[in-house]
Amino acid sequence: MLHAVIAAATEEAAPNPLIPEIYDIIWSAVCFVVILFFFWKFALPKMQKLLDDRAEAIEGNIAKADDAQRKAEAALEQYTAQLVGARAEAGQIRDQARTDGQRIVAEHKEQASAEANRIAATAKTQIEAERQAAVVSLRSEVGTLAIDLASGVIGESLTDDAKASAIVDRFLAELEATELEATSNASTASTAGKN
Protein backbone atom coordinates (compact mmCIF):
# COMPACT_ATOMS: atom_id res chain seq x y z
CA MET A 1 0.00 0.00 0.00
CA LEU A 2 2.66 2.42 1.05
CA HIS A 3 4.69 2.00 -2.10
CA ALA A 4 1.67 2.69 -4.17
CA VAL A 5 1.00 5.77 -2.09
CA ILE A 6 4.54 6.95 -2.54
CA ALA A 7 4.42 6.42 -6.23
CA ALA A 8 1.17 8.35 -6.41
CA ALA A 9 2.33 11.16 -4.18
CA THR A 10 5.67 11.78 -5.82
CA GLU A 11 5.14 11.77 -9.50
CA GLU A 12 8.83 12.05 -10.20
CA ALA A 13 10.95 9.50 -8.32
CA ALA A 14 12.24 10.68 -4.93
CA PRO A 15 15.67 12.18 -5.47
CA ASN A 16 18.59 10.13 -4.26
CA PRO A 17 20.71 12.21 -1.91
CA LEU A 18 23.82 10.26 -2.86
CA ILE A 19 23.80 11.44 -6.44
CA PRO A 20 25.21 14.95 -6.68
CA GLU A 21 23.58 17.55 -8.89
CA ILE A 22 25.75 19.64 -11.15
CA TYR A 23 24.68 22.94 -9.62
CA ASP A 24 25.34 21.54 -6.14
CA ILE A 25 28.94 20.70 -7.02
CA ILE A 26 29.49 23.99 -8.82
CA TRP A 27 28.28 26.18 -5.96
CA SER A 28 30.13 24.05 -3.40
CA ALA A 29 33.31 24.52 -5.38
CA VAL A 30 32.70 28.26 -5.57
CA CYS A 31 32.22 28.43 -1.79
CA PHE A 32 35.32 26.33 -1.19
CA VAL A 33 37.50 28.37 -3.51
CA VAL A 34 36.33 31.63 -1.99
CA ILE A 35 37.02 30.45 1.56
CA LEU A 36 40.34 28.86 0.62
CA PHE A 37 41.47 32.02 -1.12
CA PHE A 38 40.32 34.12 1.80
CA PHE A 39 42.23 32.06 4.36
CA TRP A 40 45.29 31.49 2.20
CA LYS A 41 45.82 35.04 1.05
CA PHE A 42 44.27 37.10 3.79
CA ALA A 43 43.58 35.59 7.19
CA LEU A 44 46.45 33.15 7.64
CA PRO A 45 49.27 35.44 6.48
CA LYS A 46 48.01 38.04 8.92
CA MET A 47 47.85 35.44 11.63
CA GLN A 48 51.35 34.26 10.80
CA LYS A 49 52.62 37.81 10.87
CA LEU A 50 51.02 38.32 14.25
CA LEU A 51 52.61 35.16 15.60
CA ASP A 52 55.97 36.24 14.23
CA ASP A 53 55.53 39.68 15.79
CA ARG A 54 54.64 38.11 19.09
CA ALA A 55 57.58 35.73 18.94
CA GLU A 56 59.80 38.63 18.01
CA ALA A 57 58.53 40.67 20.93
CA ILE A 58 59.25 37.82 23.30
CA GLU A 59 62.59 37.11 21.70
CA GLY A 60 63.36 40.83 21.73
CA ASN A 61 62.79 40.96 25.46
CA ILE A 62 64.92 37.88 25.96
CA ALA A 63 67.62 39.38 23.78
CA LYS A 64 67.45 42.58 25.77
CA ALA A 65 67.79 40.67 29.01
CA ASP A 66 70.64 38.69 27.51
CA ASP A 67 72.32 41.87 26.45
CA ALA A 68 71.97 43.35 29.92
CA GLN A 69 73.36 40.23 31.46
CA ARG A 70 76.23 40.17 29.04
CA LYS A 71 76.97 43.78 29.86
CA ALA A 72 76.85 43.07 33.57
CA GLU A 73 79.14 40.13 33.11
CA ALA A 74 81.54 42.19 31.06
CA ALA A 75 81.51 44.91 33.71
CA LEU A 76 82.15 42.35 36.41
CA GLU A 77 84.98 40.86 34.41
CA GLN A 78 86.46 44.25 33.80
CA TYR A 79 86.12 45.09 37.45
CA THR A 80 87.73 41.83 38.46
CA ALA A 81 90.52 42.39 35.97
CA GLN A 82 91.00 45.88 37.29
CA LEU A 83 91.04 44.58 40.81
CA VAL A 84 93.64 41.99 39.92
CA GLY A 85 95.67 44.64 38.12
CA ALA A 86 95.40 46.99 41.05
CA ARG A 87 96.38 44.26 43.45
CA ALA A 88 99.36 43.35 41.30
CA GLU A 89 100.30 46.98 41.01
CA ALA A 90 100.02 47.42 44.75
CA GLY A 91 102.23 44.40 45.30
CA GLN A 92 104.69 45.73 42.82
CA ILE A 93 104.68 49.10 44.47
CA ARG A 94 105.13 47.48 47.85
CA ASP A 95 108.02 45.41 46.58
CA GLN A 96 109.50 48.46 44.94
CA ALA A 97 109.10 50.39 48.14
CA ARG A 98 110.70 47.64 50.14
CA THR A 99 113.65 47.36 47.82
CA ASP A 100 113.89 51.14 47.64
CA GLY A 101 113.80 51.33 51.41
CA GLN A 102 116.43 48.69 51.72
CA ARG A 103 118.53 50.42 49.12
CA ILE A 104 118.08 53.76 50.84
CA VAL A 105 118.90 52.29 54.21
CA ALA A 106 121.96 50.62 52.83
CA GLU A 107 123.00 53.75 51.05
CA HIS A 108 122.54 55.80 54.12
CA LYS A 109 124.40 53.27 56.23
CA GLU A 110 127.27 53.34 53.80
CA GLN A 111 127.19 57.06 53.61
CA ALA A 112 127.14 57.31 57.36
CA SER A 113 129.99 54.93 57.83
CA ALA A 114 131.99 56.72 55.16
CA GLU A 115 131.29 59.99 56.82
CA ALA A 116 132.25 58.56 60.16
CA ASN A 117 135.45 57.24 58.72
CA ARG A 118 136.16 60.52 57.07
CA ILE A 119 135.46 62.41 60.28
CA ALA A 120 137.59 60.00 62.21
CA ALA A 121 140.37 60.32 59.67
CA THR A 122 140.19 64.12 59.72
CA ALA A 123 140.12 64.09 63.46
CA LYS A 124 143.16 61.84 63.52
CA THR A 125 145.15 63.99 61.12
CA GLN A 126 144.10 67.11 63.04
CA ILE A 127 145.10 65.55 66.27
CA GLU A 128 148.36 64.43 64.74
CA ALA A 129 149.00 67.92 63.39
CA GLU A 130 148.13 69.50 66.68
CA ARG A 131 150.30 67.06 68.48
CA GLN A 132 153.08 67.79 66.06
CA ALA A 133 152.61 71.55 66.62
CA ALA A 134 152.47 71.00 70.33
CA VAL A 135 155.62 68.91 70.15
CA VAL A 136 157.40 71.58 68.17
CA SER A 137 156.28 74.44 70.34
CA LEU A 138 156.91 72.39 73.43
CA ARG A 139 160.41 71.59 72.24
CA SER A 140 161.29 75.22 71.71
CA GLU A 141 159.59 76.32 74.88
CA VAL A 142 161.02 73.48 76.89
CA GLY A 143 164.49 74.38 75.54
CA THR A 144 164.15 78.00 76.36
CA LEU A 145 162.63 77.17 79.68
CA ALA A 146 165.29 74.66 80.48
CA ILE A 147 168.09 76.99 79.49
CA ASP A 148 166.54 79.76 81.50
CA LEU A 149 166.22 77.38 84.35
CA ALA A 150 169.70 76.10 83.92
CA SER A 151 171.17 79.54 83.63
CA GLY A 152 169.34 80.44 86.72
CA VAL A 153 170.68 77.34 88.42
CA ILE A 154 174.27 77.80 87.36
CA GLY A 155 174.05 81.50 87.75
CA GLU A 156 175.81 82.29 84.63
CA SER A 157 174.50 83.20 81.35
CA LEU A 158 175.00 80.67 78.87
CA THR A 159 175.91 83.24 76.34
CA ASP A 160 177.87 81.00 74.26
CA ASP A 161 175.02 80.11 72.05
CA ALA A 162 176.74 77.40 70.29
CA LYS A 163 177.59 75.64 73.47
CA ALA A 164 174.20 76.14 74.87
CA SER A 165 172.34 74.86 71.90
CA ALA A 166 174.58 71.88 71.65
CA ILE A 167 173.87 70.97 75.21
CA VAL A 168 170.17 71.45 74.75
CA ASP A 169 170.11 69.42 71.60
CA ARG A 170 171.97 66.57 73.17
CA PHE A 171 169.67 66.60 76.11
CA LEU A 172 166.63 66.76 73.99
CA ALA A 173 167.82 63.99 71.76
CA GLU A 174 168.21 61.77 74.73
CA LEU A 175 164.88 62.79 76.04
CA GLU A 176 163.28 62.24 72.69
CA ALA A 177 164.68 58.83 72.36
CA THR A 178 163.08 57.65 75.56
CA GLU A 179 159.91 59.55 74.87
CA LEU A 180 159.57 58.08 71.37
CA GLU A 181 159.75 54.60 72.75
CA ALA A 182 157.04 55.40 75.28
CA THR A 183 154.71 57.06 72.78
CA SER A 184 155.08 54.31 70.16
CA ASN A 185 154.05 51.77 72.79
CA ALA A 186 151.21 53.94 73.92
CA SER A 187 149.92 54.64 70.36
CA THR A 188 149.77 50.97 69.35
CA ALA A 189 147.86 50.24 72.51
CA SER A 190 145.45 53.08 71.90
CA THR A 191 144.67 52.14 68.25
CA ALA A 192 144.03 48.55 69.24
CA GLY A 193 141.61 49.74 71.89
CA LYS A 194 139.83 52.04 69.48
CA ASN A 195 139.10 49.38 66.88
Add this chain to the structure above:
Amino acid sequence: MLYSVVNPPPFVDARAELTAPKQEKALLETAVNLLVPSATGDGEFHGPSINEFFPDVIFFADTPFEINRIILIRFLSVAVLMLVFWLGTRRMKVIPTRMQSIAEMGLDFVRVNIAEDLLGKKDGRRFLPLLTTIFFMVLFMNVTGIIPFLNIAGTSVIGVPLLLGVISYGTFIYAGVKKSPAKFFRNSLFPPGVPPALYIIVTPIEFISTFLVRPVTLTLRLMMNMIVGHLLLVLFFSATHFFFFTADGGFKLFGAGTLVFGFAFTLFEVLIAVLQAYIFALLTAVYIQLALAEEH
Protein backbone atom coordinates in the same frame (compact mmCIF):
# COMPACT_ATOMS: atom_id res chain seq x y z
CA MET B 1 7.39 27.34 6.07
CA LEU B 2 10.44 25.99 7.84
CA TYR B 3 10.02 22.33 7.17
CA SER B 4 8.50 21.74 3.84
CA VAL B 5 6.73 18.59 4.95
CA VAL B 6 5.54 19.77 8.31
CA ASN B 7 2.18 20.62 6.98
CA PRO B 8 -0.60 20.48 9.46
CA PRO B 9 -2.55 17.39 8.54
CA PRO B 10 -5.54 18.17 6.40
CA PHE B 11 -8.57 18.21 8.58
CA VAL B 12 -10.97 17.75 5.76
CA ASP B 13 -10.31 14.07 5.74
CA ALA B 14 -12.87 12.15 7.68
CA ARG B 15 -10.28 9.78 9.01
CA ALA B 16 -8.59 12.59 10.84
CA GLU B 17 -10.91 11.90 13.73
CA LEU B 18 -9.12 8.82 14.88
CA THR B 19 -9.86 6.78 17.92
CA ALA B 20 -7.12 5.96 20.35
CA PRO B 21 -6.16 2.46 19.04
CA LYS B 22 -5.99 3.84 15.55
CA GLN B 23 -3.71 6.59 16.80
CA GLU B 24 -1.31 3.92 17.93
CA LYS B 25 -1.29 2.49 14.49
CA ALA B 26 -0.54 5.93 13.13
CA LEU B 27 2.40 6.20 15.49
CA LEU B 28 3.73 2.87 14.37
CA GLU B 29 3.42 4.02 10.81
CA THR B 30 5.37 7.12 11.72
CA ALA B 31 8.19 5.05 13.11
CA VAL B 32 8.20 2.94 10.01
CA ASN B 33 7.95 5.85 7.63
CA LEU B 34 10.97 7.66 8.97
CA LEU B 35 12.92 7.93 5.78
CA VAL B 36 10.17 7.44 3.27
CA PRO B 37 8.44 10.31 1.57
CA SER B 38 5.26 10.07 3.53
CA ALA B 39 2.82 12.11 1.62
CA THR B 40 0.10 9.74 2.60
CA GLY B 41 -2.54 12.39 2.40
CA ASP B 42 -4.83 10.54 4.76
CA GLY B 43 -4.81 13.20 7.47
CA GLU B 44 -2.30 11.47 9.68
CA PHE B 45 1.14 12.33 10.90
CA HIS B 46 3.63 13.56 8.33
CA GLY B 47 7.19 12.57 9.07
CA PRO B 48 10.14 14.30 7.49
CA SER B 49 11.29 13.15 4.09
CA ILE B 50 14.33 13.22 1.95
CA ASN B 51 12.63 15.76 -0.28
CA GLU B 52 13.53 18.35 2.33
CA PHE B 53 17.02 18.36 0.92
CA PHE B 54 15.82 19.19 -2.56
CA PRO B 55 13.87 22.40 -2.20
CA ASP B 56 12.45 24.33 -5.09
CA VAL B 57 14.80 26.19 -7.36
CA ILE B 58 14.79 29.93 -6.79
CA PHE B 59 17.17 31.35 -9.40
CA PHE B 60 18.57 30.21 -12.73
CA ALA B 61 16.26 27.25 -13.14
CA ASP B 62 17.30 24.63 -15.70
CA THR B 63 20.88 25.85 -15.91
CA PRO B 64 23.95 24.33 -14.24
CA PHE B 65 23.84 27.33 -11.90
CA GLU B 66 20.53 26.66 -10.24
CA ILE B 67 20.21 28.25 -6.83
CA ASN B 68 17.84 26.91 -4.23
CA ARG B 69 17.35 27.61 -0.56
CA ILE B 70 20.24 25.40 0.56
CA ILE B 71 22.67 27.05 -1.83
CA LEU B 72 21.60 30.44 -0.50
CA ILE B 73 22.22 29.17 3.04
CA ARG B 74 25.69 28.13 1.98
CA PHE B 75 26.36 31.58 0.56
CA LEU B 76 25.16 33.08 3.81
CA SER B 77 27.47 30.91 5.90
CA VAL B 78 30.42 31.76 3.64
CA ALA B 79 29.60 35.44 4.04
CA VAL B 80 29.32 35.16 7.83
CA LEU B 81 32.56 33.18 8.01
CA MET B 82 34.45 35.76 5.99
CA LEU B 83 32.91 38.61 7.95
CA VAL B 84 33.94 37.08 11.29
CA PHE B 85 37.49 36.44 10.19
CA TRP B 86 37.77 39.70 8.29
CA LEU B 87 36.76 41.61 11.41
CA GLY B 88 38.99 39.41 13.53
CA THR B 89 42.11 39.70 11.43
CA ARG B 90 41.63 43.17 9.97
CA ARG B 91 43.90 45.00 12.35
CA MET B 92 45.89 42.46 14.27
CA LYS B 93 47.79 43.63 17.29
CA VAL B 94 50.15 41.83 19.60
CA ILE B 95 47.68 42.45 22.40
CA PRO B 96 44.37 41.24 20.96
CA THR B 97 40.99 42.92 21.02
CA ARG B 98 37.87 40.88 21.72
CA MET B 99 37.06 40.16 18.08
CA GLN B 100 40.66 39.33 17.37
CA SER B 101 40.74 36.90 20.28
CA ILE B 102 37.83 34.96 18.82
CA ALA B 103 39.40 34.73 15.38
CA GLU B 104 42.74 33.89 16.92
CA MET B 105 41.27 31.19 19.09
CA GLY B 106 39.64 29.55 16.07
CA LEU B 107 42.71 29.75 13.89
CA ASP B 108 44.95 28.61 16.74
CA PHE B 109 42.72 25.62 17.36
CA VAL B 110 43.20 24.37 13.81
CA ARG B 111 46.87 25.33 13.72
CA VAL B 112 47.89 23.81 17.05
CA ASN B 113 45.46 20.96 17.64
CA ILE B 114 45.15 19.68 14.10
CA ALA B 115 47.93 20.85 11.79
CA GLU B 116 50.97 21.06 14.04
CA ASP B 117 49.93 18.27 16.37
CA LEU B 118 49.69 15.73 13.56
CA LEU B 119 51.91 17.08 10.80
CA GLY B 120 54.62 18.89 12.72
CA LYS B 121 55.66 22.51 12.28
CA LYS B 122 56.90 22.41 8.71
CA ASP B 123 54.27 20.28 7.00
CA GLY B 124 51.66 21.74 9.30
CA ARG B 125 52.29 25.16 7.88
CA ARG B 126 52.20 23.80 4.33
CA PHE B 127 48.75 22.32 4.68
CA LEU B 128 47.37 24.84 7.14
CA PRO B 129 45.32 26.87 4.61
CA LEU B 130 43.57 23.75 3.40
CA LEU B 131 42.88 22.38 6.87
CA THR B 132 41.66 25.76 8.09
CA THR B 133 39.35 26.07 5.09
CA ILE B 134 37.94 22.59 5.56
CA PHE B 135 37.38 23.08 9.28
CA PHE B 136 35.64 26.42 9.10
CA MET B 137 33.69 25.71 5.94
CA VAL B 138 32.28 22.54 7.47
CA LEU B 139 31.71 24.21 10.83
CA PHE B 140 29.86 27.24 9.51
CA MET B 141 27.78 25.18 7.10
CA ASN B 142 26.92 22.64 9.80
CA VAL B 143 25.81 25.26 12.25
CA THR B 144 23.10 26.54 9.91
CA GLY B 145 21.25 23.30 10.66
CA ILE B 146 20.19 24.59 14.05
CA ILE B 147 19.86 28.30 13.39
CA PRO B 148 16.19 29.27 13.43
CA PHE B 149 14.71 30.13 10.00
CA LEU B 150 17.63 28.49 8.23
CA ASN B 151 17.16 25.07 9.82
CA ILE B 152 19.09 23.07 7.30
CA ALA B 153 22.80 22.43 7.17
CA GLY B 154 24.69 23.52 4.08
CA THR B 155 26.59 20.27 4.30
CA SER B 156 23.49 18.09 4.30
CA VAL B 157 23.40 17.96 0.51
CA ILE B 158 26.11 15.86 -1.04
CA GLY B 159 27.85 18.67 -2.93
CA VAL B 160 29.97 20.08 -0.11
CA PRO B 161 30.86 16.78 1.61
CA LEU B 162 31.71 15.17 -1.71
CA LEU B 163 33.78 18.11 -2.86
CA LEU B 164 35.69 18.29 0.43
CA GLY B 165 36.15 14.52 0.48
CA VAL B 166 37.60 14.59 -3.02
CA ILE B 167 39.85 17.51 -2.12
CA SER B 168 41.06 15.73 1.00
CA TYR B 169 41.64 12.59 -1.09
CA GLY B 170 43.53 14.52 -3.76
CA THR B 171 45.58 16.30 -1.13
CA PHE B 172 46.86 13.24 0.65
CA ILE B 173 47.70 11.54 -2.63
CA TYR B 174 49.46 14.71 -3.78
CA ALA B 175 51.38 14.88 -0.49
CA GLY B 176 52.48 11.25 -0.74
CA VAL B 177 53.38 11.41 -4.43
CA LYS B 178 55.28 14.67 -4.04
CA LYS B 179 57.34 13.22 -1.21
CA SER B 180 58.22 9.98 -2.95
CA PRO B 181 55.87 8.30 -5.47
CA ALA B 182 57.39 4.83 -5.29
CA LYS B 183 57.52 4.77 -1.51
CA PHE B 184 54.00 6.12 -1.18
CA PHE B 185 52.39 3.47 -3.32
CA ARG B 186 54.58 0.70 -1.94
CA ASN B 187 53.74 1.64 1.64
CA SER B 188 50.05 2.03 0.99
CA LEU B 189 49.61 -1.08 -1.17
CA PHE B 190 52.34 -3.40 0.09
CA PRO B 191 52.72 -2.66 3.78
CA PRO B 192 56.12 -3.77 5.06
CA GLY B 193 56.40 -6.63 7.52
CA VAL B 194 53.80 -8.83 5.80
CA PRO B 195 54.78 -12.25 4.38
CA PRO B 196 54.84 -11.95 0.56
CA ALA B 197 52.20 -14.63 0.07
CA LEU B 198 49.70 -12.57 2.06
CA TYR B 199 49.96 -9.67 -0.35
CA ILE B 200 47.31 -11.41 -2.46
CA ILE B 201 44.84 -10.63 0.31
CA VAL B 202 46.42 -7.58 1.87
CA THR B 203 46.95 -5.51 -1.25
CA PRO B 204 43.30 -5.43 -2.42
CA ILE B 205 42.18 -4.67 1.13
CA GLU B 206 44.72 -1.88 1.45
CA PHE B 207 43.74 -0.52 -1.94
CA ILE B 208 40.07 -0.46 -1.03
CA SER B 209 40.65 1.00 2.42
CA THR B 210 43.10 3.66 1.29
CA PHE B 211 41.83 4.70 -2.10
CA LEU B 212 38.12 3.95 -1.99
CA VAL B 213 36.88 3.86 1.59
CA ARG B 214 38.65 6.99 2.77
CA PRO B 215 36.97 9.57 0.52
CA VAL B 216 33.65 7.73 0.64
CA THR B 217 33.58 7.61 4.43
CA LEU B 218 34.66 11.23 4.71
CA THR B 219 31.78 12.26 2.47
CA LEU B 220 29.17 9.95 3.91
CA ARG B 221 30.05 10.61 7.55
CA LEU B 222 29.55 14.32 7.20
CA MET B 223 26.53 14.21 4.96
CA MET B 224 24.70 11.48 6.84
CA ASN B 225 25.35 13.13 10.18
CA MET B 226 23.75 16.28 8.92
CA ILE B 227 20.86 14.56 7.12
CA VAL B 228 20.05 12.38 10.09
CA GLY B 229 20.39 15.29 12.50
CA HIS B 230 18.02 17.34 10.43
CA LEU B 231 15.54 14.51 10.04
CA LEU B 232 15.58 13.82 13.77
CA LEU B 233 14.93 17.44 14.60
CA VAL B 234 12.14 17.62 12.05
CA LEU B 235 10.69 14.42 13.41
CA PHE B 236 10.68 15.70 16.98
CA PHE B 237 9.24 19.07 16.22
CA SER B 238 6.66 17.86 13.70
CA ALA B 239 5.62 15.20 16.21
CA THR B 240 5.30 17.93 18.82
CA HIS B 241 3.17 19.91 16.43
CA PHE B 242 1.07 16.86 15.67
CA PHE B 243 0.56 15.97 19.32
CA PHE B 244 -0.29 19.48 20.40
CA PHE B 245 -2.63 20.48 17.59
CA THR B 246 -4.03 17.31 16.09
CA ALA B 247 -3.98 14.55 18.66
CA ASP B 248 -6.53 14.58 21.39
CA GLY B 249 -6.70 13.75 25.06
CA GLY B 250 -3.74 12.24 26.80
CA PHE B 251 -1.67 12.23 23.64
CA LYS B 252 -1.12 15.91 24.01
CA LEU B 253 1.19 15.02 26.86
CA PHE B 254 3.48 13.19 24.46
CA GLY B 255 4.01 16.52 22.79
CA ALA B 256 5.84 17.80 25.84
CA GLY B 257 8.14 14.78 25.70
CA THR B 258 8.93 15.20 22.04
CA LEU B 259 9.53 18.90 22.56
CA VAL B 260 12.04 18.21 25.31
CA PHE B 261 13.73 15.64 23.12
CA GLY B 262 13.79 18.07 20.23
CA PHE B 263 15.44 20.65 22.41
CA ALA B 264 18.00 18.16 23.69
CA PHE B 265 18.79 17.08 20.16
CA THR B 266 19.21 20.69 19.12
CA LEU B 267 21.97 20.99 21.72
CA PHE B 268 23.35 17.66 20.57
CA GLU B 269 23.42 18.98 17.02
CA VAL B 270 25.64 21.86 18.15
CA LEU B 271 28.10 19.31 19.45
CA ILE B 272 27.79 17.25 16.28
CA ALA B 273 28.36 20.31 14.09
CA VAL B 274 31.63 21.16 15.84
CA LEU B 275 32.70 17.54 16.15
CA GLN B 276 32.12 16.76 12.48
CA ALA B 277 34.09 19.80 11.41
CA TYR B 278 36.91 18.76 13.75
CA ILE B 279 36.83 15.15 12.57
CA PHE B 280 36.81 16.10 8.91
CA ALA B 281 39.86 18.33 9.30
CA LEU B 282 41.52 15.86 11.68
CA LEU B 283 41.08 12.92 9.33
CA THR B 284 42.40 14.95 6.41
CA ALA B 285 45.46 15.71 8.53
CA VAL B 286 45.79 12.06 9.53
CA TYR B 287 45.64 10.93 5.91
CA ILE B 288 48.27 13.48 4.92
CA GLN B 289 50.40 12.38 7.85
CA LEU B 290 50.13 8.74 6.81
CA ALA B 291 51.06 9.66 3.26
CA LEU B 292 54.06 11.65 4.45
CA ALA B 293 55.26 9.06 6.95
CA GLU B 294 58.35 7.11 6.00
CA GLU B 295 56.69 3.78 6.64
CA HIS B 296 53.33 2.85 7.98
Add this chain to the structure above:
Amino acid sequence: MDSTTVLAELTGNIATVGYGLAAIGPAIGVGIVVGKTIEGVARQPELAGRLQVLMYIGIAFTEALAFIGIATYFIFTN
Protein backbone atom coordinates in the same frame (compact mmCIF):
# COMPACT_ATOMS: atom_id res chain seq x y z
CA MET C 1 -6.55 0.25 8.23
CA ASP C 2 -6.29 -3.02 10.10
CA SER C 3 -3.34 -4.85 11.48
CA THR C 4 -2.48 -6.71 8.30
CA THR C 5 -1.83 -3.52 6.37
CA VAL C 6 0.44 -2.31 9.15
CA LEU C 7 2.44 -5.51 8.91
CA ALA C 8 2.57 -5.12 5.18
CA GLU C 9 4.01 -1.67 5.67
CA LEU C 10 6.61 -3.09 8.00
CA THR C 11 7.87 -5.38 5.28
CA GLY C 12 7.89 -2.43 2.89
CA ASN C 13 10.34 -0.57 5.11
CA ILE C 14 12.70 -3.40 5.81
CA ALA C 15 15.64 -1.03 5.15
CA THR C 16 14.87 0.74 8.42
CA VAL C 17 15.20 -2.52 10.29
CA GLY C 18 18.36 -3.15 8.36
CA TYR C 19 19.74 0.14 9.53
CA GLY C 20 18.87 -0.73 13.10
CA LEU C 21 20.86 -3.93 12.75
CA ALA C 22 23.71 -2.13 11.03
CA ALA C 23 23.93 0.35 13.87
CA ILE C 24 24.52 -2.33 16.51
CA GLY C 25 28.12 -2.98 15.53
CA PRO C 26 29.28 0.64 15.41
CA ALA C 27 27.40 1.36 18.63
CA ILE C 28 29.34 -1.35 20.44
CA GLY C 29 32.53 -0.23 18.73
CA VAL C 30 32.12 3.39 19.74
CA GLY C 31 31.33 2.28 23.26
CA ILE C 32 34.53 0.24 23.43
CA VAL C 33 36.62 3.08 21.99
CA VAL C 34 35.28 5.62 24.47
CA GLY C 35 35.46 3.22 27.39
CA LYS C 36 39.05 2.31 26.68
CA THR C 37 39.93 5.97 26.31
CA ILE C 38 38.44 6.69 29.71
CA GLU C 39 40.45 3.81 31.16
CA GLY C 40 43.57 5.17 29.56
CA VAL C 41 42.95 8.68 30.85
CA ALA C 42 42.26 7.32 34.31
CA ARG C 43 45.61 5.59 34.24
CA GLN C 44 47.59 8.42 32.76
CA PRO C 45 45.74 11.71 33.04
CA GLU C 46 48.64 13.62 31.53
CA LEU C 47 48.02 11.88 28.19
CA ALA C 48 44.38 12.98 28.10
CA GLY C 49 44.79 15.38 25.16
CA ARG C 50 46.60 12.89 22.99
CA LEU C 51 44.17 10.08 23.82
CA GLN C 52 41.22 12.32 23.06
CA VAL C 53 42.49 12.96 19.54
CA LEU C 54 43.01 9.25 19.01
CA MET C 55 39.56 8.58 20.44
CA TYR C 56 37.94 10.91 17.94
CA ILE C 57 39.81 9.28 15.08
CA GLY C 58 38.74 5.86 16.32
CA ILE C 59 35.13 6.96 16.70
CA ALA C 60 35.18 8.47 13.24
CA PHE C 61 36.32 5.23 11.66
CA THR C 62 33.86 3.13 13.62
CA GLU C 63 30.95 5.49 13.20
CA ALA C 64 31.47 5.61 9.44
CA LEU C 65 30.05 2.08 9.28
CA ALA C 66 26.75 3.27 10.72
CA PHE C 67 26.53 6.01 8.13
CA ILE C 68 27.35 3.60 5.37
CA GLY C 69 24.40 1.66 6.77
CA ILE C 70 22.15 4.65 6.24
CA ALA C 71 23.55 5.19 2.80
CA THR C 72 22.75 1.65 1.71
CA TYR C 73 19.08 2.53 1.95
CA PHE C 74 19.51 5.18 -0.71
CA ILE C 75 21.81 3.03 -2.78
CA PHE C 76 19.37 0.11 -2.95
CA THR C 77 16.02 1.91 -3.13
CA ASN C 78 16.62 3.66 -6.43
